[in-house]
Amino acid sequence: MSTRSSATPRASRLASVVLAAALAVALSACNQKSAAEQRAEAAQLRAKGDFRGALIVLKNALDAEPRSTDTRYQLAQVYLDLGDSTTAEKEARQALDRGYARGPALGALAAALxxxxxxxxxxxxxxxxxxxxxxxxxxxxxxxxxxRNDEARAAYEHVLGKRADDPAALVGLGRLAIVEGHADTAHGYADRVLARDPRNVDALMFKADLVRAGxxxxxxxxxxxxxxxVSPQHRTAHVEKAYLAIGLRKPQMAQAELDLAAKGAPGSLLVAYTQALLHYTTDKPDAARDVxxxxxxxxxxxxPSVLLAGAVDLKLGSNYQAEQHFRRYLERNPANVYARKMLAQALIGSxxxxxxxxxxxxxLDARQADAEVLALAADANLKARRYDQAADLFAxxxxxxxxxxxxxxxxxxxxxxxxxxDDAVRELQAATALxxxxxxxxxxxxQANLRLGRRDAALDAALALEGAQPDRPLAHALKGQVLxxxxxxxxxRASFARAxxxxxxxxxxxxxxSQLALDANQPAQARQVLVDFLAKNKKSVAAMDGLATLAERTQDxxxxxRWLEQAAAVDPHAIGPGVDLCAHYLRTGRTDKALELARRLQVSHPENPDLLDLRGKAELAKGDLPAALESYKQLAQTLPRSAPALMQVAALRLVMNNTTQAEEDLKSVLAIQPDFPSAQLELAALYVRKxxxxxxxxxxxxxxxxxxxGAAGYQLQGDILMAKHQPAPAxxxxxxxxxLHATNExxxxxxxxxxxxxxxADADSRLAKWLAAHPDDVRVLAYRAQTWMGANDFKRAAVQLEDVLRRQPGNPVALNNLALCYQxxxxxxxxxxxxxxxxxxPKRADVMDTLAWILVGKGDTARAVTLLREAQALAPKARDIRYHLAAALAASGDKAAxxxxxxxxxxxxxxxxxxxxxxxxxxxxKTGG
Incomplete structure (x- = not known):
């Protein structure tokens, strides 16, 4: 009895739980809306401007009916409302692929694109x-x-021929009227739509654009x-308000509108672009570039993002990257004068x-050139030192x-x-008068007066600025410079202190x-000035760089x-301090740290040429030639017009013995810069090898x-003729x-x-004459010893080499040749x-060979064979080393080898x-000897 009574409550509780669960499922099934009902609900929410709500409902509808083309099409429309064109395109394509009506689906796809x-x-x-x-x-x-205005007009009028008051077509004609310079007609189209429907969002947006343009x-x-x-989640309205705020120099208002737009449309391309524009106009180019x-x-x-990216890179000093963006933009929009000006500015900068x-x-045509275009062309000529042309354009x-x-x-x-x-000073005086x-x-x-030695006139100009701007530091800094x-x-010193x-x-x-203190031979005081400045300006990267420069003077x-690491820590993503620190790590042999830093900075600056170059140098220092080659290939792609960048690629291919590709690279270098000397020399050397x-x-x-x-072309000619065994013309x-340029070489x-x-005899005479004029030329002294060795005059060669080693005790070539002479x-x-x-x-094949051959003569064949095998691995084409290895093997008793x-x-x-x-x-x- 007791057992039964204890089991019954548990069983009844379990039954209750099961019953409750079953009832919940049944009730849920009864309350679950169909996909069609959810699409209808989403349409109502969209009509009310609740795009986020419509999106949630449509996603539920898709869960309920995954293969529904109707749901896919409605999702594309809502994503268009939200400004998420990428996802809208994807949904429109899925609707098309699954058989939705082609007209509307293609319309959604076209709108997204x-x-x-x-x-x-x-x-x-x-x-x-x-x-x-x-x-x-x-x-x-x-x-x-x-x-393509005529085709646009035909498309809009075709729609109006079927639906006389189609709002989208009317707004389209209004935008066309603006392009063709008919603002009144454009207003008429907007008013025509709003007269029938005062809440029409597209017409309201167009009308707002019109009055803003006015x-x-x-x-x-x-x-x-x-x-x-009408539509609280309309991201474009928030974005356009942000644009207005940017133009009105109200960054806080602009950011608030963008935050609302992003909340309603987190994936919107337009929102992201406008955020980048805000960063750019508020002097945050790094943030703009990231977006x-x-x-x-x-x-x-x-x-628009390509053009803005160019402007951002230009502001950051990345002229080559800016150039690529502006070129891309001008390919699509060749008539855009602003992009052309910006491209010219980037080219001048590089x-x-x-x-x-x-x-x-x-x-530059006189009928259409504006002052800014002329000024840019003048600046280009000024940078190229074509001063007369620059002056004409500035005039x-x-x-x-x-x-x-x-x-x-x-x-x-x-x-x-x-x-x-005199004319120059008059123009500069006129500029200050203006x-x-x-x-x-x-x-x-x-600066002009200082350059001309007119220090009193320079002081007068600085004093005039001081009179006009007594509370601005520049005037006092200029006066200090003149004093x-x-x-x-x-x-x-007093003027700089006042500034x-x-x-x-x-x-x-x-x-x-600080410089004044250095000039007075007071390095400690120079350092203290910058330390005091840094105490008041704790994030001054310039002061930290200055202190690093002072430390370099004392080789500390x-x-x-310490100072470069501190400068880089101010902003871990900033490119300038990071590049300086990376270069310092390389100079001081900390290759791993340099490589780690370069790779970390590249996450936010993937195409920065300085970082690519430093990464390549670090990989080279580590001996990783394939990685270095990839880095320099990226650098050459980033700087497609840079001959030095492509030359680095060619040089690495030569080191890696990829002569075929190296030859193509060298030709490309010379196509960019026909007078690139090292490319010419390497290409000629390749031709000689072939x-x-x-x-x-x-x-x-x-x-x-x-x-x-220049001597280089004639020296190269001589080298080639020597390779052809033509010593007289060489x-x-x-x-x-x-x-043209006498050298020991x-x-x-x-x-x-x-x-x-x-x-x-003539050779001996000429060499003696050179050494009489250059008695300490160690290179030629060592060479003369080699000529005596070639004539089997080992005694005189040994004396000469001993003299060389007194001058250069660790010279490995002289040591090796002296060992041969002694032998x-x-x-x-x-x-x-x-x-x-x-x-x-320790890694020179000829040095190993010399020692090994001496060891063979002394009977130490085991060590000789080891050294010769290592030497052969380093210089596999050296036939004398291979002979010495065979002789050493024979002497060791290994005749088969x-x-x-x-x-x-x-x-x-x-x-x-x-x-x-x-x-x-x-x-x-062979005879068994």
Whole structure:
């Protein structure tokens, strides 16, 4: 009884739980809406402007009916409402693929592509689609964006022919009217839509755009607020309000609107772009670049983002990257003058003034050139030191904008460069007269007068600025600079101190005070000035860099590291301090730290050329040639017009013995910069290795034409002729090179050519004459010893080499050659000298070979074989080393291995010094000796 009674409550409780669960499931099933009902609910929410709510309901509908094309299409529409064009495109494609009506689905797809800026793609992918109003309107928008106005008009009018008051088509015609300069007509189209439907969001947005273009920002804001009253989640209205706020210099208002837009449409391309624009206008270029990197990764062809990315890179000083963005933009929009100006600015910044002028050429015509275009072209000529052309262009620009002190300043600098000093000073004085408060004009005038030695005039200009701006630090800093140049250190110090008093964060003044202390030979005081400045400006990277520079003067590496690490820590993502620290790590042999830092910084700066270069250098220092090659290939892709970057790639391919690709790279280098000397020399060397001596000579002749007063082309010609075994004409080329620029290398080459031509006496005489004029030329002294060794005069060579080693005790070549001389003379010092050479150069094959051959003579064949195998691995083509290995193996008793080495040796080129000995050894081994 007790058992039964204890079991019953548990059973009843379990039954209750099961019953409750079953009832919950049943009730849930009864209350579950169908997918069709959820789509209807989503449509109602969308009509009320609750796009996020509609999205949630549609996702539930998709869970209930995963293969529903209706749900996919509605999702595409809602994502378009939210500004998430990428996801809208995906949903529209899925609706199409699964059989939804082609007209509406293609219309959604076209609208998404237009939103992404892919206008031609929108037309291409929807060509031949059915007659659908939404599709026709979207195609009209694409035509309009591509400036194909007649086709846009036809598309909109086709829709209106079927639906006379279609709001989207009317708004499209309104936008077309704006493009064609008919603002009143555009207003008429907007008003026509709003008369029928005052809550039409598209018409309200268009009307707001119109009044904003008419410079009525407050009226535009009111219209955007009307949009938000109808559709609170309308992300474009928030974005447009943010645009207005950016233009009105109200960054806080702009950020608030963008936060609301992002909350309603977290994946919106437009929101992200506008956020980047806000960062750019509030001087946060790093943040802007991070946002744009994500935008362009998702939508590479969003042209507004491409243009903004160029402007951001330009502000960050990344001229090459900026150039690539502006070029991409101009490919799509060749008539955009702003992009053309920005491209020219980037080219000027990267030192390509000639190309900047070419870029500006289409807009330099007198009928259409504005002052800014002329000024940029002038600046390009100024950078290229074409001062007369620069002056002419600055003068034309000044004629268009006579009130610009900046243009008159440029004209003054151009006149100064052309040598017209009085005219230059007059122009700079005119610039300061136009704007007494212009720091650029006054500074240019002060610097010009200082350069001309007119220190009193420079002081007058600085004092005039001080009178106009007594509370600005620049005037006092300029006055201090002039006083310092006049030798009035105390007065200069007082001026710099006044500048710092006015602005405690004005680093220029602190740096000048520090320099004054250095000039007075007070390094401790120089350092203290910067330390005091840093105490008040704790995040001053410039001060930390200055302290690092002072530490470098005293070779205090630890102190340099400390300041550079502190500078880099101020902003771990900042490129400048990070690059400086990375370079310092490399200079001080901390390769792993350099590589780690470069890779970390690349996460936020993936295409920065300085980082790619430093990463490549670090990988080279670690001996990782394939990784270094990849880094420099990336660098060459990032800087496609940089000959030095591509030369790094070619040099690495040469080191890795990839001569075929290296040759192509070298040709590409010369296509970019035809007078790149190292590329010409390496290409000629490749031609010589291939036996294409005539091609190599063409390179040399080209160098001679480019630089008739340069020695390199004639020296190269001599090298090639020596490779062709033509010492007499080679000698003439070397002598021509030496007449232009005499070097010990040419002295050695002339000596060698004379000997090859059978003129040993002349060679001795010329070499003696060189050494009489250059008695301490160790290189030539060592070379003369080699010539005596070649003549078997080992005694005189040994004396010469001993003299060389007194001058350079650790010279491995001299030690090795002296060991050979001692060995030939039977001197017991041979092995010790060879051991010393190996200690200095443990990985040189020739040094290993010398010591091993001495060991063979002493009967230590085991160590000799070990050294010779290692030497052969380092220099597999050195036939004398292979012969020595065979001889050592034979001496050790391993005759089979010796014969194997000799078989391989005798099957190849037998033109080496000990070829006869090799043959004799083989005969001896064959006869069992």
């Amino acid at each position: 237009v939103m992404e800026g892919q206008h031609q793609k929108a037309l291409d992918e929807t060509a031949g689609g059915p007659d659908d109003p939404g599709l026709s309107t979207a195609r009209g928008d694409a035509y309009l964006a591509l400036r 410079e009525h920002p407050e009226e535009a804001l009111a219209l955007y607020d009307r949009v938000l009253a 744009l990197y994500r935008v362009l990764k998702a939508v590479p062809d969003h042209m 030192g390509h003034g000639d190309e900047a002028r070419t870029v500006l050429e289409p807009v 034309r620009a000044s004629a268009l904008d006579g009130a610009s002190a900046t243009l008159r300043t440029g004209l003054g600098l151009a006149r100064l460069g052309a040598g017209a000093t 704007d007494k408060r212009s720091p650029e004009a006054v500074e240019a005038l002060v 310092a140049a006049q030798g009035k250190a105390d007065a200069a 710092l008093q006015l602005d405690p964060g004005y680093y220029r003044a602190a740096a000048s005070l 590496s630890a102190e340099v590291t 036996g294409s001596h005539d091609l190599a000579l063409m390179v040399a002749e080209h160098m001679q034409k480019q630089h008739p007063q 000698l003439a080329a070397f002598e021509r090179a030496s007449a 040419l002295a050695i080459k002339i000596d060698n050519a004379l000997r090859q031509a059978g003129r040993a 030939a003379l039977g001197d017991t010092r041979a092995q010790a000298t060879a051991e010393a050479a190996l200690k200095v150069a 010796a014969r194997k080495e000799l078989d391989g040796l005798l099957a190849g080129d037998m033109r080496f010094a000990q070829a006869d000995e090799a043959r004799k050894l083989m005969e001896k081994l």
